[in-house]
Amino acid sequence: xxxxxxxxxxxxxxxxxxxxxxxxxxxxxxxxxxxxxxxxxxxxxxxxxxxxxxxxxxxxxxxxxxxxxxxxxxxxxxxxxxxxxxxxxxxxxxxxxxxxxxxxxxxxxxxxxxxxxxxxxxxxxxxxxxxxxxxxxxxxxxxxxxxxxxxxxxxxxxxxxxxxxxxxxxxxxxxxxxxxxxxxxxxxxxxxxxxxxxxxxxxxxxxxxxxxxxxxxxxxxxxxxxxxxxxxxxxxxxxxxxxxxxxxxxxxxxxxxxxxxxxxxxxxxxxxxxxxxxxxxxxxxxxxxxxxxxxxxxxxxxxxxxxxxxxxxxxxxxxxxxxxxxxxxxxxxxxxxxxxxxxxxxxxxxxxxxxxxxxxxxxxxxxxxxxxxxxxxxxxxxxxxxxxxxxxxxxxxxxxxxxxxxxxxxxxxxxxxxxxxxxxxxxxxx
Amino acid sequence: xxxxxxxxxxxxxxxxxxxxxxxxxxxxxxxxxxxxxxxxxxxxxxxxxxxxxxxxxxxxxxxxxxxxxxxxxxxxxxxxxxxxxxxxxxxxxxxxxxxxxxxxxxxxxxxxxxxxxxxxxxxxxxxxxxxxxxxxxxxxxxxxxxxxxxxxxxxxxxxxxxxxxxxxxxxxxxxxxxxxxxxxxxxxxxxxxxxxxxxxxxxxxxxxxxxxxxxxxxxxxxxxxxxxxxxxxxxxxxxxxxxxxxxxxxxxxxxxxxxxxxxxxxxxxxxxxxxxxxxxxxxxxxxxxxxxxxxxxxxxxxxxxxxxxxxxxxxxxxxxxxxxxxxxxxxxxxxxxxxxxxxxxxxxxxxxxxxxxxxxxxxxxxxx
Numbered sequence: 001x002x003x004x005x006x007x008x009x010x011x012x013x014x015x016x017x018x019x020x021x022x023x024x025x026x027x028x029x030x031x032x033x034x035x036x037x038x039x040x041x042x043x044x045x046x047x048x049x050x051x052x053x054x055x056x057x058x059x060x061x062x063x064x065x066x067x068x069x070x071x072x073x074x075x076x077x078x079x080x081x082x083x084x085x086x087x088x089x090x091x092x093x094x095x096x097x098x099x100x101x102x103x104x105x106x107x108x109x110x111x112x113x114x115x116x117x118x119x120x121x122x123x124x125x126x127x128x129x130x131x132x133x134x135x136x137x138x139x140x141x142x143x144x145x146x147x148x149x150x151x152x153x154x155x156x157x158x159x160x161x162x163x164x165x166x167x168x169x170x171x172x173x174x175x176x177x178x179x180x181x182x183x184x185x186x187x188x189x190x191x192x193x194x195x196x197x198x199x200x201x202x203x204x205x206x207x208x209x210x211x212x213x214x215x216x217x218x219x220x221x222x223x224x225x226x227x228x229x230x231x232x233x234x235x236x237x238x239x240x241x242x243x244x245x246x247x248x249x250x251x252x253x254x255x256x257x258x259x260x261x262x263x264x265x266x267x268x269x270x271x272x273x274x275x276x277x278x279x280x281x282x283x284x285x286x287x288x289x290x291x292x293x294x295x296x297x298x299x300x301x302x303x304x305x306x307x308x309x310x311x312x313x314x315x316x317x318x319x320x321x322x323x324x325x326x327x328x329x330x331x332x333x334x335x336x337x338x339x340x341x342x343x344x345x346x347x348x349x350x351x352x353x354x355x356x357x358x359x360x361x362x363x364x365x366x367x368x369x370x371x372x373x374x375x376x377x378x379x380x381x382x383x384x385x386x387x388x389x390x391x392x393x394x395x396x397x398x399x400x401x402x403x404x405x406x407x408x409x410x411x412x413x414x415x416x417x418x419x420x421x422x423x424x425x426x427x428x429x430x
Numbered sequence: 431x432x433x434x435x436x437x438x439x440x441x442x443x444x445x446x447x448x449x450x451x452x453x454x455x456x457x458x459x460x461x462x463x464x465x466x467x468x469x470x471x472x473x474x475x476x477x478x479x480x481x482x483x484x485x486x487x488x489x490x491x492x493x494x495x496x497x498x499x500x501x502x503x504x505x506x507x508x509x510x511x512x513x514x515x516x517x518x519x520x521x522x523x524x525x526x527x528x529x530x531x532x533x534x535x536x537x538x539x540x541x542x543x544x545x546x547x548x549x550x551x552x553x554x555x556x557x558x559x560x561x562x563x564x565x566x567x568x569x570x571x572x573x574x575x576x577x578x579x580x581x582x583x584x585x586x587x588x589x590x591x592x593x594x595x596x597x598x599x600x601x602x603x604x605x606x607x608x609x610x611x612x613x614x615x616x617x618x619x620x621x622x623x624x625x626x627x628x629x630x631x632x633x634x635x636x637x638x639x640x641x642x643x644x645x646x647x648x649x650x651x652x653x654x655x656x657x658x659x660x661x662x663x664x665x666x667x668x669x670x671x672x673x674x675x676x677x678x679x680x681x682x683x684x685x686x687x688x689x690x691x692x693x694x695x696x697x698x699x700x701x702x703x704x705x706x707x708x709x710x711x712x713x714x715x716x717x718x719x720x721x722x723x724x725x726x727x728x729x730x731x732x733x734x735x736x737x738x739x740x741x742x743x744x745x746x747x748x749x750x751x752x753x754x755x756x757x758x759x760x761x762x763x764x765x766x767x768x769x770x771x772x773x774x775x776x777x778x779x780x781x782x783x784x785x786x787x788x789x790x791x792x793x794x795x796x797x798x
Contacts, residue, residue, distance in 0.1 A: 233710075234702060234706065236709055308702070339703070341702035341703060341706075343702075406702055407664065407700060407702065412794070413663075413698075413700075414663065414700040415663070415790060415794075416663065416664040416665065416771070416787060416790050418665075418787035418790065419787070419790040419791065419794060422790065422791045422794050423794070426794060426795075
């Protein structure tokens with residue numbers, strides 16, 4: 001360290017007072033409050049960091065987004081301040097305004113399908129990795145179909161700007177994107193970038209639409225069928241299969257096993273607040289599969305009878321750990337403790353080249369009020385926002401470490417978790 | 431057992447390739463051939479497939495592929511349905527299946543790469559011949575890679591008779607390590623006893639223990655080296671029954687567990703546990719009967735075999751030694767078990783020394 005020039009401040013400059021951690025935090029919150037409440041300037045851009053680790057910036061135009069008053073700030077859990085806080089989104093927040101004439105939102109004007117889907121993302125009508133991805137690609141097809149190229153601009157760049165605006169709108173104003181959406185979006189971006197310069201508008205639209213359909217068919221639908229066929233080899237007559245929440249991949253494979261004539265029964269474990277298992281069990285029972293429904297609290301009671309566990313995934317990390325709906329890791333852990341094999345059904349397009357070791361660094365915050373709303377009318381926690389020492393936390397995802405994963409069923413076959421990195425290598429030979 | 435007259439040609443071919451001495455020219459002095467000269471099951475399977483190729487009447491790639499598929503299925507079906515046929519030497523059909531799958535995969539690849547049917551047939555035939563020779567060279571490579579893991583003064587435990595392990599011990603002894611081998615007797619086929627006879631021939635002191643004594647004996651063991659009938663996709667191994675017990679005991683006492691296996695034993699199977707393996711291999715208890723003998727009742731069962739005269743050995747078992755069970759008792763006699771990857775320290779293969787997770791890597795590269 002000797003020999004380095006002295007980089008300290010000149011002696012005549014007054015040093016800033018040293019703040020304690022709590023004081024620095026309070027200062028940060030106050031600054032954030034003024035930013036959110038004010039925003040009359042054009043530069044009111046915030047950054048939103050999703051689980052994918054991407055930084056997307058709100059385009060800083062005329063009116064910066066006012067995401068509700070700063071009253072809720074002090075109710076956020078400090079340990080999760082690295083994640084975007086949950087804010088209730090009204091239709092206006094999602095870009096739907098009643099003003100006629102020139103749009104006051106970010107330019108170019110967003111396609112109505114984009115705004116509609118954004119609202120569906122924000123209020124939870126469209127949930128689940130596959131559903132969100134399919135809906136997104138469907139909307140992109142609409143956008144491409146109705147796209148009017150501006151004269152004097154290169155088609156691919158113009159189109160690229162349009163689709164990026166749509167994606168940013170969803171991610172920043174409606175709901176953080178999922179890994180599945182991210183993969184599909186990357187695919188679309190590379191398609192658009194790869195359009196040749198002399199291609200006609202009609203040809204470009206046809207090609208893009210065709211490729212989108214092909215992607216959905218191959219990486220989602222067909223992959224789901226192949227997964228069902230691989231998984232079916234592990235389902236035998238008399239088996240008791242346990243699953244959690246609601247997964248499209250697991251639903252496909254269970255239906256397929258039933259259609260192949262196998263006799264088995266299913267235990268659906270469900271978790272609050274979303275209770276997605278209720279819809280799932282209806283679908284399974286409707287397909288002639290005997291089912292049992294329990295909440296997470298009943299898990300250890302049931303686990304003794306279970307032969308195999310099939311779970312769905314939101315994303316697959318490159319170290320073989322699995323991101324799934326909150327509660328998935330608990331089920332995997334309980335199964336492991338009872339020596340029951342745990343298989344995850346996951347299409348390869350959900351593979352992320354991130355590594356995640358726990359459930360904190362990459363997650364999503366949901367509505368904390370959902371934690372207290374049990375549907376019983378009033379709750380003892382109704383005035384939680386006023387209680388000084390009380391915070392409610394609603395995490396949407398959790399991470400299942402690779403040690404609890406017996407195998408991952410992909411369209412390439414059943415693989416050990418250590419092979420996810422190999423798949424990444426094989427799929428992107430660079 | 432005599433061959434039936436209407437046995438498929440492919441099975442006749444298999445018997446021919448698995449008969450003793452099939453892998454080597456008969457010894458000139460007329461002595462009986464050592465069991466070591468029988469080729470490995472997958473190699474014999476591949477030789478059968480080569481036979482199909484050389485005698486095919488098909489002129490299209492699809493036709494030839496269909497013929498090969500049928501042949502492979504016949505072989506595996508035979509091995510699965512008659513596990514006690516002596517020609518199989520107590521080995522399971524997994525090794526046969528993996529060899530066939532590997533060869534079929536190679537055939538498919540060749541079809542995609544070469545344009546002409548005759549060129550493909552020639553290329554496959556040549557590859558098949560090379561593969562047959564591979565068996566011996568693979569074993570040597572494994573022996574050279576694995577020998578340094580047998581330290582001077584070590585006690586090494588093994589299970590069942592494996593020619594690959596024999597080569598490894600032989601190489602280790604040749605390199606100057608002085609070590610002792612402990613092997614459980616290997617009921618019901620006495621595989622451990624056969625191993626003891628074979629390994630002591632290469633100059634290694636061997637101690638035989640009861641199968642039930644594995645955990646006790648593990649206290650003094652420094653390393654475990656076993657062979658494999660098949661290596662499965664998650665890096666686990668399928669081997670003679672009792673391997674799993676040994677792996678658990680080794681794991682509990684911190685003893686490294688090594689598996690010596692050629693790469694053609696990498697099978698496209700993914701057993702989740704032993705129950706899954708039993709169902710997948712469809713092990714039918716009726717096909718593998720067991721006899722129960724109280725050997726303490728046999729009067730010639732003395733400590734040293736030299737004390738027993740030839741005439742005494744040839745008498746049938748005394749009645750009081752044989753235990754008869756009523757029909758209501760079910761007897762399980764599974765020939766093999768599945769050892770999960772977490773109990774395996776390293777695998778010695780002709781592709782190098784691999785960790786269990788690298789097996790899937792190799793399989794993905796091979797099959798995709």
